[in-house]
Amino acid sequence: MDILPDAPVVIWGLPGEGFNVATLYNSWLVMVMLVVAGVVVTRRLQRVPGRLQMTFELLVEFFDDVCTASLGEELGKKFVPFIVTLFLFTLLTSIITVVPNFLAWAGWPGFDSPTQDLNTTLSLAIIVFFIVHISAIRANGLRGWLWGFYEPDFPMQHWAGKVVGALFLAALIWLSYFFAAGYVGGFAGMDAGTRVALGALLGLFLANNVLLVIYSIQLKRVPNVPMAPLNVVGELGKAISHPFRLFGNIFGGFVIVIVISELILYIGLPPFLDLFFNLFIALVHAFVFTMLAIAYTAVQVHD
């Protein structure tokens, strides 16, 4: 049984441990297919669409509806191309595994799903993560984005708000002093890399605190400081679960098809297993991956 991926191959003398060539070639293949499909479908657009144009129009229209409904008219329209590409890419990379390796004679490594390699789903999720947060900053400004991590906040006017705000402020000043003093005190004992890394973290923390005090005065609201670590962990949790969900399902389906086919000596059942796991489950999870990208953006943008 060949469950684990092949050893990485170094190509063109590029640095690093090498590449999983099956993942690499199949991703390129899907990209080429998408570009060709894009050119072919849009080359002769007609007012009364043919069958091909109709299919793609339905697809784009569906995601157009979803995006504008959850992101608003203006931002939604901007998101449609990215979202449709993300969906088509995850879908095609997931279902490409049903193609038998008819190019084995030419040295093709096999039509393995790139999404059964964690590197692919992780890269896609990192792209989504940055798009989510950058569009949140662009939509709400730095203040709105940063303040989103300190919610639910409460008004400063009430006396309890003033007391709690003063307590939080004191705690923040003390923490800033504590970390800064620790950094300065331990500076001599650190090597260069640790110095830079810890210094950057400390700088971000101090900048965050200064901004927080400014924004708090501007908004006349008290930030909910104890909630911030929980919100950050929640965001990271989303970013972790997003790639692993797609990877786990595609890789799981692949392993099950191989293992069960092996156990029944490839008689009768394998095509149906392939249909269920590599077409149906892959379709559902490509869709879920894309919808979650939209939902995560919507949550951040509407904060």
Added chain:
Amino acid sequence: MGAWLENLAEIDWEPVMTAGRYVAGGLAMGLGAIGSGVGEGHNAGEAVDGISRQPAVSGDLTRTMLVGQAVAETSGIFALVIAFLLMFTEPVPCMEALGAYLGGGLAMGLGAIGSGIGTGVAGAQAAGSISRNPRTRGNVTITMLLGQALATSPAVFALLIAVILIFAQGFEMYTGNDLVLAVSALAAGLCIGAGAIGPGIGSGIAAGGACDAAGRRPEASTSITRTMLVGGAVSQSTGIYAFVIAFILIFFI
């Protein structure tokens, strides 16, 4: 106390490890079958109930039920994969690998329970919702799929920890006979496994509520979905804490 600890290195771990692999595989699949079974049964029951109320949409209801059940099966399938990996991979036999394998089996077995039940609850509510208002089927199905995907995340975390524990020897971890390391690997599996039960069920309940709401007020489905994702993510934060602790137990002990 000290005598048997010193003799650990002289034990022949080969048969113990083989036995341990099979126990771990059995634990993974046996415990992992609970959640999906309960959840899918709940889903089917609600769909049958819905057909009794609206016999005209029985085709729609059956389709939605099958889609919901297929997704609810995910955590059981994860358990099956892990069980196969546990039984058919052969690590260097030692006490730490034994702990890691038993931990991996417990992680996936326990971790699949909550998500299986949760996804089933979401599918059941979606079936009930469609039987009350068949025109909202598209909307409810999308909400259901999103909610079920959310409810599967704890099982995905458990899968991740189990895979790390199984392939840890590839990173030159768990190759010796240290009792502390062996037990910490086992504890990491228990931590994420038990910690995934509650969040799985909880986010499934959130998803079920959202499916119900999307059927009642389809025009508000955008904000319903948003609230479901946020609420589900909050209910999963305890699962993420368990995930972090499991990570610490594996990499920092």
